[in-house]
Amino acid sequence: MGESFSGDESPEGWPGHLWCEGRTLVHLKDDQSRPSHMPRGPAAKSGTGFMNPAMAPARTRSVLLLQDALEHGWVNGDRPIRALDALCATGIRVRRWRNEINPQHQHRLHITANDLDTNALDWALASMVSDAFVGNITPIEDEQVQPEFIEQNGIKFQQADARMAMVQGSFQWIDVDPFGSPITFIDGALQALGRVGVLEVTATDTAALTGSSATSGMRRYGHKGIVDLYAHDDAVRVLLGTIATRAAQLDRAIEPILALFDGHHVRVSVRVRKSKQGADRNRELMGWRVRTEGKPYKFTNHPTPEELEQASGPLWIGPLWNEEICSRLTEEYAVETCLAQPSDIERGGSHGLEWADSDQVYAEREIRRSVRHIAQAAPLLSGEHLLLAYDQLPRMAEVGSLPTMERLIDALNEAGHRTARVPDLRPFLATKAPFQAVIDAVRSFESTE
Ligand SMILES: C[S@@+](CC[C@H](N)C(=O)[O-])C[C@H]1O[C@@H](n2cnc3c(N)ncnc32)[C@H](O)[C@@H]1O
Structure with missing residues (x-):
């Protein structure tokens, strides 16, 4: 040393x-x-x-x-x-x-x-x-x-x-x-x-x-x-x-x-x-x-x-x-930049690193998680938006069930209201939709299911 x-x-x-x-x-x-x-x-x-x-x-x-x-x-x-x-x-x-x-x-x-x-x-x-x-x-x-x-x-x-x-x-x-x-x-x-x-x-x-x-x-x-x-x-x-x-x-x-x-x-x-x-x-x-x-x-x-x-x-x-900037923070970009390459693991091995295949799988998962949802939510969180807790929507819309978050997000986007999931441990979505439009969308699923 x-x-x-x-x-x-x-x-x-x-x-x-x-x-x-x-x-x-x-x-x-x-x-x-x-x-x-x-x-x-x-x-x-x-x-x-x-x-x-x-x-x-x-x-x-x-x-x-x-x-x-x-x-x-x-x-x-x-x-x-x-x-x-x-x-x-x-x-x-x-x-x-x-x-x-x-x-x-x-x-x-x-x-x-x-x-x-x-x-x-x-x-x-x-x-x-x-x-x-x-x-x-x-x-x-x-x-x-x-x-x-x-x-x-x-x-x-x-x-x-x-x-x-x-x-x-x-x-x-x-x-x-x-x-x-x-x-x-x-x-x-x-x-x-x-x-x-x-x-x-x-x-x-x-x-x-x-x-x-x-x-x-x-x-x-x-x-x-x-x-x-x-x-x-x-x-x-x-x-x-x-x-x-x-x-x-x-x-x-x-x-x-x-x-x-x-x-x-x-x-x-x-x-x-x-x-x-x-x-x-x-x-x-x-x-x-x-x-x-x-x-x-x-x-x-x-x-x-x-x-x-x-x-x-x-x-x-x-x-x-x-x-x-945030639109460029995709999972692919993170993996390409930060996931250990075979040469890194080999070099680590020469210093005594023990690294199983499962470690590599988990490492990739963690790197992806580091930026998950960021690129998709970038157009929302860079401007005015409404932030909503997905699991609170049934109470707010007074319905007994919810569509999956993905289906709700797709429905709002298809209706012309930009919406995405935001990175949080809890499921939150950010939307440009007026609050009432979200409630209507949630209710429309109940009436079709
Ligand atoms: C949370 S750790 C930093 C962790 C590090 N950034 C990392 O990613 O591993 C906080 C560090 O601040 C140092 N520290 C605390 N007060 C400081 C000060 N006034 N000036 C410089 N270093 C300080 C401590 O010695 C400690 O190493």
Whole structure:
């Protein structure tokens, strides 16, 4: 092993046992069990060197979005992207960026991986040894003041408080993935982005974001929640609204690229621009969700005093996704980019990876699940839409049975109302149809069956 932050020959517990996430080998600590496929939920253990397998789908989407930005130039044209993983832990995300993004873009991808934890960084550096060498990654010539770093395969690993790492650099892509709330890192990240950049934020404090913990929701996000079927959608919008509000205070505007509630965390990716006018326009997209009579809810900038009790907010009431970008996040694109190839498994085998055919089947399933429904729902979630819980429709339509979700979606689309399933653990659909048209469609099935 080469250099490390602790100066030790190898981190305690090294090399652990091997796993493969995407196309990248992961050294797990011996006391972390081999991940079950499609794990969900919070990390059972979050000590040093612990890699949370439940975050694999979020990391897969991060690889796909960053590759898409390099390919389609929506962040910095055809110029380089400096990407900072501000809380990188054992470096799985940065290694996936390096391994899985198309080699033709790698020379434009300059990566900094930062964390405070010495042992996690040692583990990250040691893990680089088993990575495929993508070759000729030119280090960034920086005039910026940077903390001391150790460079491996063009990735600069550094040990600093994430806020210092942000202050000291200028980046086009920043990932913020803390334990719990990201709130203390948001201002620093916004200011560390160049004229245009992407901020990706993970928040695991879902009780605060949904409003199920009312006091922390109010304290952290100034949010008054209502815990009902819309709590997950609200949580996503509260985080977006918080980022938009902070950005506006810094004369910056946000445009959501992709924003999801994924099991136990919220993950949002937004493009940020320096723009006073854009920031003013963003403010018009802040508002409240009001539960109403006659249809499930409406969005409004300002609820009336009578509406307030049935309102959650303030939150982002604008589009949640970018249609063009999300339309490209197909299952095929995810598999092509992130599914381990025979050569990856062979290389892993030479390091001791045990990988059965069933592992490969499950891995493909998980990669597909990472983006399932996104491309189809992109035209809906990038604009105004009505979000409905499929299993609530019989109650709303006062019928005893439901068509399958697919049949209902087809019927609404055939009637000219764009409709799609949205990615959520619960079956939700998004539609351009008026609420009454959905109810009529549900009832029409009952009368024909
Ligand atoms: C949830 S983990 C990051 C997981 C990682 N992104 C991944 O995908 O495996 C949070 C990390 O934040 C680090 N951390 C906590 N506070 C920090 C701070 N102020 N500055 C830098 N790192 C910090 C911890 O050491 C920990 O490794």
